[in-house]
Amino acid sequence: xxxxxxxxxxxxxxxxxxxxxxxxxxxxxxxxxxxxxxxxxxxxxxxxxxxxxxxxxxxxxxxxxxxxxxxxxxxxxxxxxxxxxxxxxxxxxxxxxxxxxxxxxxxxxxxxxxxxxxxxxxxxxxxxxxxxxxxxxxxxxxxxxxxxxxxxxxxxxxxxx
Amino acid sequence: xxxxxxxxxxxxxxxxxxxxxxxxxxxxxxxxxxxxxxxxxxxxxxxxxxxxxxxxxxxxxxxxxxxxxxxxxxxxxxxxxxxxxxxxxxxxxxxxxxxxxxxxxxxxxxxxxxxxxxxxxxxxxxxxxxxxxxxxxxxxxxxxxxxxxxxxxxxxxxxxxxxxxxxxxxxxxxxxxxxxxxxxxxxxxxxxxxxxxxxxxxxxxxxxxxxxxxxxxxxxxxxxxxxxxxxxxxxxxxxxxxxxxxxxxxxxxxxxxxxxxxxxxxxxxxxxxxxxxxxxxxxxxxxxxxxxxxxxxxxxxxxxxxxxxxxxxxxxxxxxxxxxxxxxxxxxxxxxxxxxxxxxxxxxxxxxxxxxxxxxxxxxxxxxxxxxxxxxxxxxxxxxxxxxxxxxxxxxxxxxxxxxxxxxxxxxxxxxxxxxxxxxxxxxxxxxxxxxxxxxxxxxxxxxxxxxxxxxxxxxxxxxxxxxxxxxxxxxxxxxxxxxxxxxxxxxxxxxxxxxxxxxxxxxxxxxxxxxxxxxxxxxxxxxxxxxxxxxxxxxxxxxxxxxxxxxxxxxxxxxxxxxxxxxxxxxxxxxxxxxxxxxxxxxxxxxxxxxxxxxxxxxxxxxxxxxxxxxxxxxxxxxxxxxxxxxxxxxxxxxxxxxxxxxxxxxxxxxxxxxxxxxxxxxxxxxxxxxxxxxxxxxxxxxxxxxxxxxxxxxxxxxxxxxxxxxxxxxxxxxxxxxxxxxxxxxxxxxxxxxxxxxxxxxxxxxxxxxxxxxxxxxxxxxxxxxxxxxxxxxxxxxxxxxxxxx
Numbered sequence: 003x004x005x006x007x008x009x010x011x012x013x014x015x016x017x018x019x020x021x022x023x024x025x026x027x028x029x030x031x032x033x034x035x036x037x038x039x040x041x042x043x044x045x046x047x048x049x050x051x052x053x054x055x056x057x058x059x060x061x062x063x064x065x066x067x068x069x070x071x072x073x074x075x076x077x078x079x080x081x082x083x084x085x086x087x088x089x090x091x092x093x094x095x096x097x098x099x100x101x102x103x104x105x106x107x108x109x110x111x112x113x114x115x116x117x118x119x120x121x122x123x124x125x126x127x128x129x130x131x132x133x134x135x136x137x138x139x140x141x142x143x144x145x146x147x148x149x150x151x152x153x154x155x156x157x158x159x160x161x162x163x
Numbered sequence: 164x165x166x167x168x169x170x171x172x173x174x175x176x177x178x179x180x181x182x183x184x185x186x187x188x189x190x191x192x193x194x195x196x197x198x199x200x201x202x203x204x205x206x207x208x209x210x211x212x213x214x215x216x217x218x219x220x221x222x223x224x225x226x227x228x229x230x231x232x233x234x235x236x237x238x239x240x241x242x243x244x245x246x247x248x249x250x251x252x253x254x255x256x257x258x259x260x261x262x263x264x265x266x267x268x269x270x271x272x273x274x275x276x277x278x279x280x281x282x283x284x285x286x287x288x289x290x291x292x293x294x295x296x297x298x299x300x301x302x303x304x305x306x307x308x309x310x311x312x313x314x315x316x317x318x319x320x321x322x323x324x325x326x327x328x329x330x331x332x333x334x335x336x337x338x339x340x341x342x343x344x345x346x347x348x349x350x351x352x353x354x355x356x357x358x359x360x361x362x363x364x365x366x367x368x369x370x371x372x373x374x375x376x377x378x379x380x381x382x383x384x385x386x387x388x389x390x391x392x393x394x395x396x397x398x399x400x401x402x403x404x405x406x407x408x409x410x411x412x413x414x415x416x417x418x419x420x421x422x423x424x425x426x427x428x429x430x431x432x433x434x435x436x437x438x439x440x441x442x443x444x445x446x447x448x449x450x451x452x453x454x455x456x457x458x459x460x461x462x463x464x465x466x467x468x469x470x471x472x473x474x475x476x477x478x479x480x481x482x483x484x485x486x487x488x489x490x491x492x493x494x495x496x497x498x499x500x501x502x503x504x505x506x507x508x509x510x511x512x513x514x515x516x517x518x519x520x521x522x523x524x525x526x527x528x529x530x531x532x533x534x535x536x537x538x539x540x541x542x543x544x545x546x547x548x549x550x551x552x553x554x555x556x557x558x559x560x561x562x563x564x565x566x567x568x569x570x571x572x573x574x575x576x577x578x579x580x581x582x583x584x585x586x587x588x589x590x591x592x593x594x595x596x597x598x599x600x601x602x603x604x605x606x607x608x609x610x611x612x613x614x615x616x617x618x619x620x621x622x623x624x625x626x627x628x629x630x631x632x633x634x635x636x637x638x639x640x641x642x643x644x645x646x647x648x649x650x651x652x653x654x655x656x657x658x659x660x661x662x663x664x665x666x667x668x669x670x671x672x673x674x675x676x677x678x679x680x681x682x683x684x685x686x687x688x689x690x691x692x693x694x695x696x697x698x699x700x701x702x703x704x705x706x707x708x709x710x711x712x713x714x715x716x717x718x719x720x721x722x723x724x725x726x727x728x729x730x731x732x733x734x735x736x737x738x739x740x741x742x743x744x745x746x747x748x749x750x751x752x753x754x755x756x757x758x759x760x761x762x763x764x765x766x767x768x769x770x771x772x773x774x775x776x777x778x779x780x781x782x783x784x785x786x787x788x789x790x791x792x793x794x795x796x797x798x799x800x801x802x803x804x805x806x807x808x809x810x811x812x813x814x815x816x817x818x819x820x821x822x823x824x825x826x827x828x829x830x831x832x833x834x835x836x837x838x839x840x841x842x843x844x845x846x847x848x849x850x851x852x853x854x855x856x857x858x859x860x861x862x863x864x865x866x867x868x869x870x871x872x873x874x875x876x877x878x879x880x881x882x883x884x885x886x887x888x889x890x891x892x893x894x895x896x897x898x899x900x901x902x903x904x905x906x907x908x909x910x911x912x913x914x915x916x917x918x919x920x921x922x923x924x925x926x927x928x929x930x931x932x933x934x935x936x937x938x939x940x941x942x943x944x945x946x947x948x949x950x951x952x953x954x955x
Contacts, residue, residue, distance in 0.1 A: 037192045038185020040417070042368045043447045047868035050368055078185030092183040096175070099833045102841065103647025104182030105189065105368035105417030130876040137868065139366055139418050140647050142840030143876045144885050145833075 012080025049136030052109035059116035078108035102140030204276035208258035211861030212292035228271035259487035262452035296484035322785030334517030338788030341510030346476035350467030358539035361854035369417020375430035389424030419646030451866035455526025462539035481515035499532035541914030580825025609923025615911035621778035623683035635729030642682025663727035688903030695898030700774025796902035800824030813935030828900035846912025
């Protein structure tokens with residue numbers, strides 16, 4: 003039986019009717035239309051579904067939606083500003099050609115965002131460690147690592163998220 | 164070479180901004196929240212080989228919300244296929260691998276569909292199964308997977324099905340050149356070995372998915388997350404439809420690597436039966452089982468050598484396990500022979516056999532035949548070099564042909580940057596200098612190199628339509644695919660260059676079988692060369708029309724008019740650019756405001772240029788495999804790897820991987836470099852981690868991204884240790900000299916790594932992937948033997 007819950011997503015409180023066993027990814031995509039969050043493996047192995055919950059990187063494809071109640075969820079849609087102004091990480095991904103097919107990109111950016119909030123100036127090894135749970139089949143990671151390093155050195159991460 | 168404003172420059176990637184915002188609509192987003200949507204699910208066979216005795220769908224049909232439960236009796240009787248028609252949409256009598264589709268369901272929710280699939284009751288009579296290709300190949304193999312094979316229709320390459328040596332052999336492809344036996348008899352050295360590669364899969368991040376919308380006029384629109392035409396054409400065949408009865412659409416794909424659409428046949432079938440839209444997204448497990456994965460191959464190589472280091476003969480026998488159905492298999496097998504263009508081989512014999520087994524069906528994957536064979540031949544080149552006492556690089560250089568020579572198949576070598584590439588990577592890895600060894604004595608470091616080529620087939624065509632809009636915007640319609648490699652960016656660069664307009668003035672329309680002009684599709688490393696050329700022709704055509712119309716209107720000669728900058732100008736007055744609207748009917752002096760807003764021209768509805776580029780393939784002799792023009796281009800290149808082998812654990816770590824490839828002309832340096840980096844890392848995955856593991860009953864044991872390991876950031880070199888050089892040896896027929904390069908970077912990686920492992924610890928791994936278990940086993944065997952190649 004569906005039940006109403008409130009979720010805080012990208013700074014907005016949303017009321018949704020969910021089955022209690024649903025994953026957060028399913029609710030974000032199918033109920034809230036936030037399709038920037040991708041689903042790829044459904045077992046928490048690839049990181050495409052990564053969102054930030056209370057500032058930490060979380061795989062929303064295996065995260066029960068009920069567990070997200072009362073927490074601050076940020077998705078890729080919440081990272082950019084008004085009029086689609088890009089977050090420094092998004093800008094860095096663009097500038098460094100860290101995007102090919104783009105299916106892993108939202109999850110990758112959200113993992114990087116959590117990483118930079120915890121460690122604003124990571125070494126290359128720390129970036130690689132921080133992104134280890136996000137698979138990309140197109141880029142070979144080099145440009146992604148460069149993008150995250152550039153974002154870290156260019157500006158402080160957005161502490162609000 | 165001329166300087167260009169857009170071509171050859173790392174301009175912004177046209178699709179990247181929407182992608183970083185999470186706003187790109189992939190096909191997996193199609194149909195979310197669409198009213199009346201049904202969800203499809205497939206029941207797969209749990210047995211590797213069995214007869215379907217009875218199917219009871221009554222419990223499944225009774226599940227609340229279920230709208231259709233379909234089985235083999237609901238699908239067309241005609242078998243379909245890509246090159247051999249050997250398969251039904253749903254199994255009718257026999258299941259031939261664990262995962263063969265038996266039934267499909269459409270329901271109001273995904274949960275109901277899954278529940279219904281669980282409740283379908285199938286009674287099977289188990290049949291003996293066979294998994295090993297060499298055993299299945301035997302003339303007296305007791306298991307015959309397709310008893311009706313001789314009667315199957317072969318729409319293409321029929322000659323590859325003659326004189327087959329066993330009932331499970333569906334393909335035999337031959338290449339013959341010179342007198343191989345005599346050359347072996349006269350050779351100073353003979354080097355033989357056997358190589359093997361396990362099955363791997365694409366692991367594109369966007370799972371296979373599809374939506375089908377039935378239309379009120381009896382047509383249907385099917386969305387695919389795979390290639391447009393490679394999905395559209397088989398659906399027409401399978402369902403007996405005309406092109407105007409089915410509209411196939413796609414978007415930016417979330418990765419490709421050769422994968423072929425899978426759920427579309429089920430969404431279309433279910434939509435036809437229910438009259439409702441149907442959406443299907445495969446689970447990752449279904450991606451592994453139903454995906455047409457890279458085939459498993461055994462390659463026997465025998466080389467004859469002279470003391471001076473020249474290769475006088477090569478014989479290759481390939482035994483290719485294509486699984487239970489062929490799909491692209493025969494073509495993958497045939498195209499493996501393109502590897503031979505890499506070297507000067509005066510005598511050559513190639514026999515490649517395609518074998519049915521009770522394993523999942525195979526298909527194309529980045530490298531399409533080349534990567535599997537090069538895995539064998541580039542290790543073998545190191546064995547050869549040892550046999551003749553030469554340095555592996557020197558040996559390769561000696562046997563590499565030059566432009567102007569004919570390759571083994573008879574195709575003219577037009578441009579070949581192989582030697583330059585080899586020098587670049589060997590210099591960078593300091594070839595000849597021994598690797599620094601770490602303090603821990605159980606870690607051994609070594610270097611290896613490999614050459615590779617990747618063909619682009621000549622027997623394909625592309626077409627492009629270019630519309631010049633009244634505001635000067637150029638609209639390109641093409642039938643290719645942008646799976647992230649950057650095709651739309653490259654086409655935008657070309658059009659902007661051709662018309663001297665900013666890239667913002669170019670827009671791309673693609674991915675719609677009713678709107679996009681014909682294309683073979685994004686495959687065979689062909690899009691830049693074929694679609695790029697077709698676009699340039701379309702630009703020329705549009706410019707000619709504009710010149711003619713403008714000249715007529717202005718009372719001048721065509722030759723007085725120059726086209727570009729969003730309009731046109733008179734040759735002697737380049738400062739005054741006439742807008743395109745100058746030619747519109749609205750601006751006709753006699754219109755006097757009566758056709759205000761009319762954007763059509765007096766003579767036509769608009770400026771529309773068209774262009775077609777066809778590879779003009781030469782015929783292939785079925786007995787010798789010889790043909791004047793079988794490939795249109797080859798991307799040649801080299802890679803050098805430095806690896807560390809832990810002799811206690813068997814773990815191999817790639818310390819450095821350098822790559823140099825000949826692109827003809829690099830259209831976009833950073834995107835090209837990025838694509839190569841991705842190919843190298845996919846190559847590392849195939850070298851060390853990726854491989855299907857089956858149990859003794861043919862069940863795939865690792866169909867997920869946890870047990871089937873794709874490289875993560877922790878597994879690969881980065882920064883300057885993952886390094887790409889792009890060499891430009893212009894292709895005479897390429898747009899701006901460019902040729903395809905998408906697949907090539909993956910082709911030499913596994914051999915370069917294997918050669919580096921040999922250099923580090925003196926063992927030769929001949930089976931992919933080179934897992935710690937296999938490395939340890941080889942080291943153990945070595946402790947019993949001496950530090951030599953088994954084959955020499």
